[in-house]
Amino acid sequence: MTQENMPKEKSLAQFVSELREKIGLSQTGLAKKSALPLKTIEEIESGQELFLASTIRQKLANGLKLKPAEIKKYEKHPNLSLMPDTEATVFIKNQILANDVEDLECPVCGSKLITRIAKMYDLEDNLILVPKARCVKCPFQIKG
Numbered sequence: 614m615t616q617e618n619m620p621k622e623k624s625l626a627q628f629v630s631e632l633r634e635k636i637g638l639s640q641t642g643l644a645k646k647s648a649l650p651l652k653t654i655e656e657i658e659s660g661q662e663l664f665l666a667s668t669i670r671q672k673l674a675n676g677l678k679l680k681p682a683e684i685k686k687y688e689k690h691p692n693l694s695l696m697p698d699t700e701a702t703v704f705i706k707n708q709i710l711a712n713d714v715e716d717l718e719c720p721v722c723g724s725k726l727i728t729r730i731a732k733m734y735d736l737e738d739n740l741i742l743v744p745k746a747r748c749v750k751c752p753f754q755i756k757g
Contacts, residue, residue, distance in 0.1 A: 625665075626657060628684070629643075629658055630658045664689060664751050665684070670685060702720070705728075707744075710730065714728045726746045726748055727747050731745055
């Protein structure tokens with residue numbers, strides 16, 4: 614296969630936009646067919662959303678008459694290999710334990726973190742506070 618015949622890798626934004634236009638839908642029309650907010654469709658097509666939550670992927674697939682896996686292959690998954698106790702995760706854990714969680718952002722995608730403190734007990738019945746966090750958009754999480 615020559616370089617010219619090689620399929621060019623499309624972004625999620627290009628894939629959704631091209632397919633939407635091919636089936637004759639506006640962004641508003643796709644939003645209605647997908648039961649998603651117009652803002653979500655706009656964010657996907659503008660390239661702001663690179664990784665979709667499974668519920669959004671499912672609804673978008675329904676609107677585009679596809680299987681969710683056909684959309685998923687165009688998503689860019691965040692590199693989570695940096696996650697075991699980096700400086701960022703240690704900072705986040707300390708902020709959670711200090712109950713200073715107002716402006717905590719995901720170190721992978723910059724979205725809001727949902728945080729909590731799990732109360733656990735060791736074998737001698739000593740209370741251990743374990744900070745936990747998960748991102749609202751990407752798979753990042755701190756389990757303790």
